[in-house]
Amino acid sequence: MQTQQNIEDRLWSFIDGTAEASEKSVIEKLLETDAAWKTKYRELLEVNEMLRSSELEEPSLRFTKNVMEEIARLHIAPATKTYINKKIIWGIGFFFIAMLVGFLIYGFGQMAFAPTGEESEISKTVSKVDFSKFFNNSWVNGLMLVNVILGLFLLDNYLGNKRKQYRKEA
Amino acid sequence: MSTGLNDNELISRVLSGDQQAYAGLVSRYQSYVFTLALRMVKSREDAEEVAQDSFIKAYKYLGDFKGASKFSTWLYTIVNNTAISFLRKKKVEIHSLDNEKVFEVADSKESGMGANMIEQKSKMLMVNEAIAMLNPDDAQIITLFYKAEQSLEETAQILGIEINAAKVRLYRARTRLKEKMETYFAEEVKDLN
CATH class of the missing domain: 1.10.1740.10 (RNA polymerase sigma factor, region 2, helix turn helix motif)
Incomplete structure (x- = not known):
């Protein structure tokens, strides 16, 4: 059974021209056969026509003059693209990447790698570490929870963007 | 020129x-x-x-x-x-649909005009007055879609919302407008039918 709201919803899509072709033909058939649909359609069509026929409001007669007087003192700002120097953006990016790479090289340089086949000092040390005590702290657990939530937000954002792209392509 | x-x-x-x-x-x-x-x-x-x-x-x-x-x-x-x-x-108060002030505005409009003037009021003015009684969000989407000749996609772009959200907002705004017209301009709506 169709609810009143559902009928109105479908009829508005039909009137606005946003209904899909298959839905359009279903509604056209309903309008021919169902009196309730026909009555509702006429009612909504009248509201639609009234809205289309409503008048625009007019500002004061001096409006254009006032705007032109104001802009006479102004200059058009240069387009954003022209004053954002891409080289600076690339420079900042390069600086941070260089910092990260530098730290990594320094870090690996400090490591004493053992010959193949033998267990290195580092892996021996790592195996001795009791990780359970790090995750037994409510602050650490809280922080991890926040990270998980942030991760989910990012994932949602990423999937949302993908969906938008897909819709645009469709 | x-x-x-x-x-x-x-x-x-x-x-x-x-x-x-x-x-x-x-x-x-x-x-x-x-x-x-x-x-x-x-x-x-x-x-x-x-x-x-x-x-x-x-x-x-x-x-x-x-x-x-x-x-x-x-x-x-x-x-x-x-x-x-x-x-x-x-910090202008945004009137909600159920806000008493909206009804006060409508009341003052009706009492100030008199029965004869209301009868003479054109269909267009009636629609404009009904739109003015809506909350800003509803009035805005109706104006963009019907008067500013913007498609649903463009309307959504202007408002910074998804097309489906714009569709729902427009649908609700029209329903509320219809209710307003039936409440405050019942006689005129009847005459038009």
Whole structure:
């Protein structure tokens, strides 16, 4: 059974021209056969026509003059693209990447790698570490929870963007 | 005179230094911009200020208009943002549909006009008054879709929402408008049928 709201919803899509072709033909058939649909359609069509026929409001007669007087003192700002120097953006990016790479090289340089086949000092040390005590702290657990939530937000954002792209392509 | 030129031609002229060409754009869109502003801020003085500010901002940043959308869509986005900032600054109370003040406005309108005047009121004025009684969000989407000749996609773009959200908002706004007309202009609606 169709609810009143559902009928109105479908009829508005039909009137606005946003209904899909298959839905359009279903509604056209309903309008021919169902009196309730026909009555509702006429009612909504009248509201639609009234809205289309409503008048625009007019500002004061001096409006254009006032705007032109104001802009006479102004200059058009240069387009954003022209004053954002891409080289600076690339420079900042390069600086941070260089910092990260530098730290990594320094870090690996400090490591004493053992010959193949033998267990290195580092892996021996790592195996001795009791990780359970790090995750037994409510602050650490809280922080991890926040990270998980942030991760989910990012994932949602990423999937949302993908969906938008897909819709645009469709 | 530059009135015979289309929007893009006028914009090119303005960008190449012909400031007077901007008057063509202002006179072309002033009624749309003013109506849109009025639907949001509700007072004619404030709407004129918002409309004027919007045109000034549009002029200042005209260099950023790349023609990816229609000029009107870009301009109405500026109007929308300017009106929102204006309302925030003035801390104007945004009337909800069920707000008593809306009913007070409607009551004062009816009592001030008298039965004869209401009878003579044109269909268009009645619709405009009913739209003015709506909350700014509803009035804005109806004005954009019906008066500012924006498609549902463009309306969604101006408001910064998804198309489906715009569709739902428009549907609800029309339903509320219908209710307003049936409540406050019942006689006129009956006469029209």
